[in-house]
Amino acid sequence: MQTSGIGPFVTQAFEFADVLGEAPRLIKVADADAHEGPVYVANEDALYFTSLPRVVDVPTPGSRTVAVRRVQLKGEEFPRLPHDVSTVREPANMANGMVLDQDGCLLVCEQGTRFEHGRISRLDPRTGCTETIVDAWQGLRLNSPNDVVQKRDGSIWFTDPSYGFLQGFKDQPQVGDYVYRFDPASGQVTIVADGLDKPNGLAFSPDESVLYVGDSGAIHGPDDYSAQRPHHVLTFDVREGRHLWNQRLFAVIAPGFPDGIKVDRSGRVYVSSFSGVQVFSPAGDPLGKIHLPGAVNFTFGGAKGNLLFITADSAIWVAMLQAVGG
Numbered sequence: 001m002q003t004s005g006i007g008p009f010v011t012q013a014f015e016f017a018d019v020l021g022e023a024p025r026l027i028k029v030a031d032a033d034a035h036e037g038p039v040y041v042a043n044e045d046a047l048y049f050t051s052l053p054r055v056v057d058v059p060t061p062g063s064r065t066v067a068v069r070r071v072q073l074k075g076e077e078f079p080r081l082p083h084d085v086s087t088v089r090e091p092a093n094m095a096n097g098m099v100l101d102q103d104g105c106l107l108v109c110e111q112g113t114r115f116e117h118g119r120i121s122r123l124d125p126r127t128g129c130t131e132t133i134v135d136a137w138q139g140l141r142l143n144s145p146n147d148v149v150q151k152r153d154g155s156i157w158f159t160d161p162s163y164g165f166l167q168g169f170k171d172q173p174q175v176g177d178y179v180y181r182f183d184p185a186s187g188q189v190t191i192v193a194d195g196l197d198k199p200n201g202l203a204f205s206p207d208e209s210v211l212y213v214g215d216s217g218a219i220h221g222p223d224d225y226s227a228q229r230p231h232h233v234l235t236f237d238v239r240e241g242r243h244l245w246n247q248r249l250f251a252v253i254a255p256g257f258p259d260g261i262k263v264d265r266s267g268r269v270y271v272s273s274f275s276g277v278q279v280f281s282p283a284g285d286p287l288g289k290i291h292l293p294g295a296v297n298f299t300f301g302g303a304k305g306n307l308l309f310i311t312a313d314s315a316i317w318v319a320m321l322q323a324v325g326g
Contacts, residue, residue: 008276008291008319016288019268019279021306021322026290029318030071030080034311037068037098039106040301041125047071047301047309047316048088048106048125050095059115064169065091068098068108068123071316075303078318089128093119094169097147097158097201097297107133107156109145111164114171118142120158120182134182137189140174147201147260151208153241156182157192159199159213166220179213181242192244197230201261201297203269204238205282206326211236211244212269214258231257233271235284250284260297264323270308272297277310277319290319300325 008026011017029047037050049071053064067090071080089095093110101107105122108130112118119135119142133156135142144164149157161177164170179193179202193199197217204211218231232252236244256274263269267282276292294312301307308319 010289010291011287012289013281013285013287015281016279018266019264019288019321019323023320024322025320026292027078027318027320029073029078029309029316030085031082031315032069032071032085033313034069034296034316035066035313036096036297036311037109038297038299038309038311038316039098039100040299040307040309041100041104042301042303043104044125045073045075045303047073047299048098049311049316050092050098050108051090052313053094063113064094066094066096068092068095068106070125076307076320088125089123089130093121094144094164096145098123099148099150101150101156102154107148107150109148109158111144111146111170112142113164113169118145118160118164118170120145120148120156133184134180134189137175137178137180137191143173143175143177144170146199149202149204151204151241154184155242156184157202157211158182159202161198161200161216163198163220166224167222179244183242190242192242193236193247195247196234200257201259201271203261203263205263206265206267208241209238211238212250212261212263214253214261214271216257216259218257227254233258233261233269251278251280251286253278260299262298262300263326264300265305265326266323267326268323270298272310277308292317 033052097109200216201214215230217229260272277290298310305324
């Protein structure tokens with residue numbers, strides 16, 4: 001069918017109607033410096049996120065800092081007021097992607113700085129206390145952990161591109177740009193995928209038999225974008241629950257590059273780009289788009305799981321859909 005749309009919702013295939021439902025809406029949740037890592041916590045009806053980096057003079061002039069912040073929600077009453085936005089942790093070691101773990105804590109990708117190593121940490125939102133989950137592979141420090149997911153078996157999978165070095169706030173990398181698996185039971189950290197330029201967002205299919213990984217290699221820094229470098233999503237089959245094989249192209253993302261990736265309960269794949277959130281079938285066919293220039297990352301939430309919260313640097317938005325998060 002031809003591309004069509006009303007307002008921010010652009011339909012590319014009839015199946016997009018199953019995503020939108022009868023009355024989709026895009027509404028501002030709050031004005032906030034919401035950049036990355038949105039996580040919805042159901043028992044608090046709250047959204048956590050990591051802020052835009054800002055320049056500070058500590059520990060050295062020109063240093064950058066990031067905060068973990070929280071928005072107190074109230075069902076589907078939008079927008080929220082400024083006093084509903086609070087700071088949970090600052091500084092947060094250049095935190096980026098986050099996910100809720102099986103114990104109700106936040107697993108945080110801390111990119112690190114020249115003074116503090118990058119790591120995957122666990123942040124208890126109730127106390128603000130943190131602990132290190134993994135900060136090295138074979139004794140070598142990680143680059144800039146970017147995004148993280150937890151499988152039902154408890155294993156933690158994360159991407160580690162060298163953006164911190166390329167963007168000037170980390171030292172020379174000690175390892176390549178890899179996708180890792182951490183096994184909490186054994187403490188073993190394993191490289192499960194290499195050969196990507198800048199591995200970024202990742203998500204499992206509902207049955208965890210497929211892993212989707214975005215390669216955002218087209219962007220190396222604020223003024224270093226090249227369409228000749230990767231800006232696509234790859235798929236891998238998951239073998240024996242811990243190995244990746246059969247790498248193949250899922251979708252090329254334009255404009256820009258893929259950042260956040262999520263999968264809904266029906267296996268449809270959502271990917272953020274410069275123009276908003278793009279939606280694909282499990283086979284990689286484009287279904288439609290949520291047009292929101294400046295979108296960075298997103299997550300499903302709400303009482304029914306059908307609210308897609310989107311961070312866009314200066315504000316948080318919510319797409320009210322029929323589709324339910326996986």
